[in-house]
Amino acid sequence: MLGKLIKYDFKALKKTLLPVCLGAVALAVFTTIVMKLFFVFNDYNDNLPIMANTVFESILTLLLVFGFLALVASAFIAWFLLLQRYYKNCFKDEGYLTFTLPVKTGNILLGKLISAGIWALITGVFAIISIIVFLIFGTSQSFINMDIIRGFSEAWNLFWNIPDFTTLDYILIPTILILTVLCSIAQNILLFYLAITLGNQIAKRHKILASVGMYFAVNTVSSILVSTAMTVFTFLGFPILESLDNQPMRIIYIYFLIAILISASLSVVYFFVNKAILKKRLNLE
Amino acid sequence: MNELLICKDLTKNYSYVRALNQVNLCLEKGKIIGLLGPNGSGKTTLIKTIAGLLKADFGEVLIDGEKVGEKTKAFVSYLPERNYLDDTMKVYETLDLFNDFYIDFDRNTAEKMLENLDIDINRKFKNLSKGMKEKVQLVLVMSRKARLYLLDEPIGGVDPATRDYILNTIVSNYAPDSTVIISTHLIADVEKVLDEFIFIKNGEIVMQSSVDNLREEKGMSVDEYFREVFKC
Amino acid sequence: MSWKFNNSKPIYIQIADKIEMMILSGEYKSGESLPSVRDFAVQASVNPNTMQRAMQELETRGLIFVQRAVGRLVTEDNSVIENRLNQKVKNITLNYLNEIKTLNIKKEDAFKILKENW
Known part of the structure; x- marks a missing residue:
């Protein structure tokens, strides 16, 4: 049943999120073209009257600003759509179907987390593609910016030839990065989900406003807990850290692992609190 | 064991308003039962509690011996008083969804019924008229071979022809040993399809009886009796 | 076409009366088989249980009888x-x-x- 839940959530999200992803790439292409126009225009601007010069320049600048703002906005829109699906599918009319399906409440939540997580990754990939397209094609007068490509490959070479790095380091670093990304995506999604659930439970009206309030409340409580935990960790772990003084990579690993651990534990707490509320106190009105 | 649904001392408050007050009910298998009461009497609250969308403050609901949960949801077919489908879906996608989740769903029956209604399953749900949407939902719900059907106001706000269609669909599709609960305030229209009726008033069950018994004892239709009981 | 009913008499009696009229007027002839309870119920758009009761009423009146594997037939006793x-x-x-x-x-x-x- 979990597979089916993911399938339908994934499909529903695709309908709204794929256009946003494609839109982001289109915007990257658009800003690239505007930049090219800038470069072309700069070549000829000496031959134009000052008036036309300023008009052209301001139009191009405006288009550029618009392009960048829209790109940033698409990231927010993507998040909004992810959360809107949860809100609509659980607490609006569609909730009447969602919560009469013969599935475990935990699976409903897990299905929504996984499909939303996958879509968060997909939008992330599209965002990176958009940025790379702009950097390579939109930042120089020539068709392709060779400096950027050279920079990339140099950084790549440098990374693979860090002195004192063992194979283990090269396995650990990507693993830790991937885990960090996955955990923070899960943590964020689950925090928003919990806030929406709480907002809908507590408020009779203005449920969205209540959800926003609950987001800040839960977030604040979490960060107080996290900073307390971190203080304790640092205090207890100080002798260990000191003994590792000459092995800076190990210290970095330990910090990342602790961060992942905290993020994962918060995710688990958010998940089970949310599940308990949906299971025991669901009240669709 | 012939009871299908048992409600024990069911009580539900909505911030200071008592929506259900110690409701005790016992419904048998194989009956069509009218849940009758004026607006705001607790009909929808009771149905939603049985469907699992509301949690009662006190008391419990047992359906075929099970507490409300994912097990009961597999054999309870619920029609809400609103559109509960994702309206960006096409009609055939909603059939897929029911087929995927409910093992008692009979896709062929549903497709035949939709064909008889001239509803193109390739259309998007949101492009259908209000009446068609209601019919699609009814077809989905009645194409399940469920043990308990919960139909919340299935004939509210539709024209008389559609009303007949809906009642006929219910009568011709429910499995003989399953029970149907129809909540409505349009009693005259449903009376002929009911075995039993329940009067609910201010969240309390006022009366539960068989339609023919009432006629034999009081020489009155349920509709007439309802007007007498709920006289303002 | 759904059937109309009045308010005072039990519905199953009214259905039985209506079917009796059909038999007396020759719409269903002696020895002819009647539609199944379910089909009849849908035709009249009434509850199948009510239709079942109406059939029992007609049996009591001696107008129909049940034959195994065939169903309900109109009486052959003219x-x-x-x-x-x-x-x-x-x-x-x-x-x-x-x-x-x-x-x-x-x-x-x-x-x-x-x-x-x-």
């Missing part, structure tokens, strides 16, 4: 049908007479109007 038909006609006539006599009209005049309208 005397039962005849008796019930006569009874019905007598009832209707008595009702008519009761009402017409309250008008203090002459027998001959009543016959004349009856013949004209037959």
